[in-house]
Structure formats: structure tokens, C-alpha cells
Amino acid sequence: MDHVKVGRLGPFPRVSKPVFLSSALLILAFIIFGAFFNELANEVFGQAKEFLSVRFGWFFIVVVNLALVMSIYLIFSRYGDIRLGHQTEKPEYKLISWIGMLFSAGIGIGLLYWGTAEPLQHFMAPPLGEPETIASAKQAMNISFLHYGLHVWAIYGMVALSLAYFHYRRGLPLAIRSTLYPLIGKKIYGPWGHMVDTLAVFGTMFGVVTTLGLGVLQINSGLETLFGIPNTITVQIILIVFITMLAGLSLFLGLDKGIKRLSDINIFLTFILLSFVIILGPTQFIFNSFVENIGNYLHQVIPLGLWTESYAGVDKWQSSWTIFYWAWWISWSPFVGVFVARISRGRTIREFILGVLLIPITILFLWFTAFGGSAVHLELLAAADPNLASPGLIEAVQADYGSAIFKLMELYPLTQPVTLLIIVMIVLWFVTSSDSASFVIDMLTSGGDANPPKIQRLFWAGTEGVIAAVLLAAGGLGALQAASIVSGFPFAIVIVVMLYSLLRGLSRDRLILYRNQQWFITEESAEHNSANEFVDEHLLTGPPKIKDPSE
Template sequence: MTKQIEPAVFIPAAILAIGGVAAVLMAGDQAEIVFTAARDFITDTAGWVYSVGIGMFLIAALVVALSDWGRIKLGPDDSVPEFSFMAWFAMLFSAGMGIGLMFFAVAEPITHYLSPPGAAPETQAAAQQSMVLTFFHWGIHAWAVYVIVGLSLAYFAFRHGLPLTIRSALYPLIGDRIYGPIGHLVDVIAILGTLFGVATSLGYGVTQINAGLNAVFGLEISAPVQVTLIAIITLMATTSVLAGLDKGIRRLSQINLYLAIGLLAFVLIMGPTLFLIGAYVQNIGHYVDQLATLTFNVDAYGDGEWISAWTLFYWGWWISWSPFVGMFIARISRGRTIREFIIGALFGPTLFTFLWMTVYGNSALLEVMGNAASPILEAVRGGQSELALFALLDTLPLASVTSVIAIVLITTFFVTSSDSGSLVKSTLAAGGALTPPIWQRLFWALLEGVVAAVLLIGGGLAALQSATIAAALPFTLVIGLAFIGLVRAWSMETARKAGQQSAAQMPVEGVAVPWKVRLRLMFSRPAPAEVESWINATAEPAFRELIPEMEKLGHTATIESEDGRLSLRVAHGDDPDFIYGVALKAYEANSDAEIERTQTDDNSYARAEVFLREGGQHYDVFGYSKNQLIRDMLRHYEHHLQWLHHMQHVG
């Protein structure tokens, strides 16, 4: 049964969210002063922690992807990805950086061009440096943080059955205490960080939508208009929530991707195409060339002002967003290998982001370098960065059409960010349920819109942004500890395989079924009803016969039954339990494709396939006698004991 609510998480998170907004509004400008001072103190005294942490997360992700650990699946060994690669990539892209790309693709390169840290302003050198810095802030480092957090959650949730919550990443460090106050606190903090982080971005998004509507239709730029837009778009987000993950977020994410590619292609084709293609290649080259230097640059020989205002700001922002994005990409990545997860999440969105930033950023740079009176420069200089994208589109044909498409794209990014954020928060508040109740998702979607609107009116967005960045410091340490736990868990998996290879092989053959009969069974195609009857008549008695013998040896053994699946679980105290079971799997007679049991017909057949704790073993034991099945189970149990022996030495 799906858990509806985790009271120790939901109630404090809801109270603190509402109370936090009220406190920020009542404190007014004082809240921003306090939070900004805290942020500045942290970045001045411990800013190097962000830089070292981000750099180590990236190195760790790449090393793991290239290691043998990369073959491990985020789920049982026989699991398959829930979503196609294109759908998966679209959701990665939409959740990670959607609104930000629309807002900063033009504004950030122009800002660096006007005030570069290591070049003369408004020169060719400043233009080149502005793109490298933009790539640096929006590139592979951000996704390295998301990957480490997402790996921790997906691995322990899908492979070891822990809740899909932030607390599960700490399991190797505190064990079952994740289910107590410490775990509740971690999840509450994650909910609040997600709520205020997404609300802040939604505030930026709606200001850009308002700017676009002003540019196209002359709609007034004002707080009442923006609050109305938030209300409308929040209602759209609730509709997406009701549609569910597959029909809601997945479809909207794919729409986002198609619209983004279409708008990108238009600017690329109608703009300076050959220049942009060359700039993309050169920007990547400069980025790779300066990657190590930029990663570990903490401005030790300078005043650190620019690093704090830009690089450390971004590092803190990505870290503060990592519970949200990491948990979401974990949720959509069940069944993929660790290598596929890392490579796909690191390089797929990053390369697309680089292309996006090049097409928009270099187009804008080319425009302003040849026109000192460009409206793009006026918008950025005047502190109206939300107008920069539309000022660029206005230099190209069909500006009204492309501006409308841009507004639609920002809106759909808004909706998917709100929807995916609601999914994450409701999953946390429901104790890690993969399908949290609709009412919870609606609650968080509506609260997100209310928070964004209230803070937009009260001017609290900057205060909360500063607070979120300051809070990212302790979470950097949490991510590091979670990765240490991951390494320990993967080492135990390696030990498990070593145990399986070194354990003695017990013979399965017996006298109950002659070998000729067994040979015929290997080529048989039994009906699902026959396999189900065999499970009830042979497998279950075999398991029951083992229970008292296990108890004599001091281990509690229990039988677990689920539709078409029967398993024996042997408890080993603090060590992982041993699980051996048989599952009825039905197949089409002509294609050997697995089908639902409810879809069987006269041409289908079934197998009794063995599964263990780590997943399906892909071999059939239908027709085994009771003794043969016990012997097969003992063979795997001996592997398990050998693994526990290895694990003690590894741990």
C-alpha cells in the first residue's frame, strides 16, 4: 500500500515553509542583510570548500564511470530502464537547468563582456573569456554534483530497497538511524531547500515571461501582472500533476526539448551560422584547456570578490539544488547502469547547454561588438537581464513569432520545474513512496506558486537565495560522506562477486528426476497454470522444509509470497539478508518476449525463474524436485556466506 504521509517530515516542512515566508516578509530588508552577511562570511572563510568539493565530485564521477563499478545497475540485475533514452534525456534537461538557460544565455556572457575578471572590458579577449566563464559555471561541474547525489539515492533505493529519500544516502554512515529524527531532519531540510530553490527560479522565470509579453504585446511589467502569471502557470502545473509522471512531466519535458531545439535551430540558421559553429568548437576547446585551472581557482592572490560573486555563487546554488535535481534524476533512472547514468547525465545536458550558450551568447556578443548602442547592452547595463533574450531575438527575422515561442518555452520550463519539484517534495513527505498521493503533489505545487508570488511581492527572493547558498556548505560535506558510503557499498558488491566465484559448487543433480526427463523439461513450454501449480506443490514445501533447519543454526527464515513470486528470506542480523526465490514469468511462444500474466493465451508459455537479492538470475527451475531446488538454493546460500566473509575484510 502506498504511504500517504510521513507526519514527522510533512508537518514540520509545511509549518517551516509557511513560517519562513512569513518571517522573511516581516523582517523585510533586514532579512536580506542578515542572509547576505551569512553568505559572505561563508564564502570568504570557507569558499575553498565549494571549489575543492565540486572538483572532487567531478573527478569521482568520471573515475567511477570508467571503473568496473560502472556495470552495476541502479536496480536488480534484470531490471530495464523505465523510460526511453530520449524521454530520459528530456527530463534530465528540463529538471536541471531549463529556466536558467532561458534567463542567462544572453545576460551572463554580456555581463562578463562588460566586466571581465582578467581582460579589458568590451574587447575581443573579454568576449572569448566571457564564453569560457559561462561554460564553466553552467557546464559539467553542476551535473557532477547532481550525479553524485542521484547515484546515492538511486543505488540504495532501487538496488537495496531503501526509501527514495535524501536520508537513504546516509545509510552506510548511520544505519537504521536514518528512520529516526536524524533522517526526518535531513528530509525536512531537503524539502525546504527544494521549495525555496524552485520558488526563487520561478520568480526569475515569471519576470522573463512578463518581459516577453511586454516586448510582444506591450503588457505592463509589474508585480500584479507577475503574480497573475504565477497563478495561471501554477494552475497549469497542477494539471500536469494530475496527469502523473509519465503523461505529465515526461510529455511536457519532451515538448520542452522539441521547442528548445526548434528555437535553437532558428537562431543558428538565421544568425551567423558559420561563425557560431566555429565558436562552439573553439569555446569547448578553451573550456577544456582551462578546466583544471578554473576548477581550483579560489583567487588566493586576489581579493576574491569576483570569485565570490560568480563562481562560488554558482557552486552554492548547484549544491543547494542537488537534493531536488539529484532525487528527480534518480527517480527516472531505475534500471540504467551506473556508467550509463553518469555519462548520460554528465555529458548529454552539458553539450546541449554549451551549444545553447554558444548560439545565444555568441550571437549576442557579435551583435554588441559591432553596435555600441545595442538594446542588448542597454538591457544588461540597466539591470534588466530578463529583457536580454528578447532584445537578441528582435535582431532576427520573425521576432514576434520567436518571442512568443520563447515565452511558451519559458512557461513549459516553469511548469515542469514546478511539477518535478512537487514530485520530489511529496516523495520525501511520503517516506520515499515512488508514487506519492496526488493530494500531496497538488499541495506542494500550489504552495510553490504561493511562495513564489508572496516573495516576489515582498522582495524576499534575494534573501532566500542568499540563505540557500549559505546552507549549501554543510550539504557539501553531506554529499562527500554519501559518496564515501557509496564506495563502501560498491566494494561490498565486488566482494559479493568474489564470494560467488570462490564458493564451492554443490551439485544440483538428484535421483528424483532422471536426467532424460530433465532433458525433456528443458525443451518444454509449460502453461502459466502449470508453473504456478509447481511453485505451490514443490517450491513452497521445499522452502518450508528449510525453515526449521535454518532456525537450528540460529537464523530466522521466512517465506514471502507475492503475485507469481515466492521467496525464502534468511535473516543475518546487521548483515544483508539472503533471499532466494522463484518467479513465474510468462512469454510469447514465438518471440520469447516477456508478457504480463494477465495477457497469456494458448500460445504463451511460462518459466519458473530464480531470483536473488540482487535480481533475476535468468534460468528456469521448473520441473526440479524438492531436493534439487533445495540444493540449488544452498548453492546460492553458500555464495552469500562467502560474500559475508569477504565483506568483513573489505569493511
């Protein structure tokens, strides 16, 4: 039987040596380059990022739109009733826990870092039109919704669906390589499979480390505001150690007791903070603008989603924002995809896509409206009435994106308790992101094992903390972020192949849903079975943990 060969390597009981060693060497090489030659690293990866953004921005735009079109097609297609597992299986996790874990892996920290800052930034420096006007306010919300909306979750959803389908329906390892099976067959267990899994480890590790490094800057900013703790590298490294220890504890407890519980707490605290801002803020404006913002976004989603800024001349705003976001989300998609696939067994394809597409963006859009929209609203009111003092939110964004939410909370009652709550939420979001990433990296480096050994998870969690601390101290986080963006380009190509592969796999699923909901195997599938392409019994009973369908 063909499979991903795993074995002991030192203290690690179960690893795929080609992926583990190549990932470790690549990460070590970058740490040395980024820490000891940080100026050169910043220049090299910065120029590479700029080249890809300017020259291939159109390609990133095409990829995210293809993912969205594919998502919509599958919702209404005959494949929507196929369940990720056997057809009588129930979802492994309840809806609220599933949503919480979606955020813990996908985008939770963006709520706190960019929810206030990004609309303000686009309001004061819009790509089109005059700044700090009603038109620029609407444009700011449209662009913020675009960057966190349907396109993002379509990318995450398609990667996760491809992984879940080939794992739960075809018995393949829970790894990126498995999505290429319809195209290259058993070669996924060779160099091609090792390469795509290593690329996924690279994007996951450096994306999370960059976020961890930048996130402690925001936490330090909040601690300085609240307690007067100095904003220094020493404090930031202590914070990284603290977060890494919490992530290690969560990993040790496991998926159900660790990540799931923390995600449930995060969702609860998110709704507490969101309710606080809505009730004690400009409530009427928030609800009115929420409805209008959604309408404006839906009206503009196609032209904005396909906007390439081709007539803008030399200075292109989009390469610094939209293209940057698309490359960033794509580089994160292996991590989010593997994790979301891991927690989505038992859901139908239609239920899965609708949940991934609609539930997160509803919460995100309300959050951006309540925080960013309210901040923009306050600035507009101050500009229109000379008797009102400026709230200083624009100045806060200009000084530091991460401080914008703390500045906004100064305009609300209970500033200190709420600021403390935000700091706690940031820490918890980072802990869940870190342990989710460690869980995913361990799955990829252990051959797609859905429940890899805990000691390996702890190793990767510690590695994330060490890399973040070293590069933060050496000033190499900028190079790391640029490198993560650069890694998004080859993975964008993988996603295109993945979409085709998923369609091909679905078209060969031998099950037909009849009106009485009874599933059976057709003559056509018998022909496929005779070609030894897939294993029939997996379709009705679900696959074993890791098993090659050519067995």
C-alpha cells in the same frame, strides 16, 4: 522491520510526520519572516551568504571537484557495469524522454534566462583583463561553460546515483537519508534521517520558489515587449497562479502523462529555437566558436575549476558568481538528485554517469555559443566598425538580465512569433520545474515513497505558488534566494559524506561480472549477509518499493 513511519495527517493519507511537520513549520516561519520583516531578512541572510561565500568558498570548490573526480573514476571502474535495478532490466524511459526530464528538473530554465545574458555580462565585466575585447570574449565563454558544465552535472549525477543505487539495489526509500545507510545503519529512520530530508525539502522548496518568482519577471518582460502588457506585481501574481495551475494539472496526470510529455515538448521546442538562431544567425561563427569554446574550456577546466581567487585582494568577483553558482547548484541537488534517480531505473552506472555528464552540457554549450556567443560577436563587430550601430545588447543586460534574450531576438526575422515561442518555453520550463519539485518534496515528506499520493503533490505545488506570490509582493525574494544559498553549505557536507557512503556501498556489492555476463554471489558477500548488512535477493531481482535491508 524498520522503516520510515508514515501515516495519515489530516487530508494527507501518507506522510512522514516528523519531516512533513518540521518542513511545513520551517517554511511558514520563513514566509512570515521574509514577508513582514523583509529588510531584516535580506540583511540577515545576505550577510550569512556573504560570510559563507568568502570564508568557505574554497570548501564549495573542493566539493564540486570531488564530485567530478568521483564521476570520472566510476566511469572507468569495475562498478560501471552495475545496473540500477536487476541486471537484466531495461531502462524505464527512452533516451530522449530521459534527457528531457533531466532538463526539466536540472537546468532548463537557465537556458533562456542566462544563455544570452551571462556571456555578455562577463564580456563587459570580466574578472581578469580588459572588458569588451577578444580576450574577454573568450574568457566570458569559458566562465559560462564552467558555471553550467561538468562540475554542475557531476554534483547532480553523484547525488542522483547515490539515491538510485541505494533505492534500486538495496531496497531503501527513495530519500536523501538512504544514502547514509552504510555509515549510520538503521539510524537513518530516526532524527538524523528526518533532519537531512527536511534540509532537502527546504532547499528544494525555496530554490524552486526563487526561480519561479524571478522567472515571472522575465515572462512579464517578454509580454511587455510583445503585447505591451504592463510590468506590474498584479500581472506577475496572475502569471504565478497560471503556472501553478498548469503544474497542478501536470501533477494530476502523473509522471508519464504529465512531466514526461511536457519535457518532450520542451526538448522539441528547444531544438526548434536553437536551430532558428543557428540557421538565421552567424552560422559559420557559431560552429567555429563552438569547437574553439569547447577546446578552451577543456584546456582551462582544471585551473578554472580550482581557482579560489586567493591573490585578488579584498574585492572578490568569485563570491558573487562562481561560489554563488556552486552553492546554488548544491542547494538544488537534493531536488534534482531525487527526481533524476526516480527516472533512471534500469541504466548501468557507466551509462548513467556518461549520460548525465555529457548529454546536457553538449546541448548547453551549443546553446550558450549560439545565443551568448552570437551576442558577444555582434558587440565586437560593432566596436570594430564605426559604421555599425551598437545592437544595444550590453545595455539590455545592464538594465535586466531576463530581457537580454528578447533584445537579441529583435535582431532576427520573425521577432514577434519567436518572442512568443520563448515566452511559451519559459512557462513550460517553469511548469515542469514546479511539478518536478512538488513530486520530489512529496516523496521526501512521505518517507521516500516513489509514487506518493496525488493530493499531497497538489498541496506542495500550491504551496510553491503561494510562497512565490507572497514574497514577490512583499519584496522578500532576495532573502529567499540568499537563504537557499545558505542551505547549500550544510548540504555540501552531506554530499561529501554521501560520496564516501556510495563508495562504501559499491565496495560491498556482492556481484562480479564475468565474461559471459553471468552474475553471482561470492563468498565475501555471504560474509556480509551473515552480518545482516544487506539483502542478497535484491541484487538479482530488484528491491520491493520500500523495504529495509536489515529485514
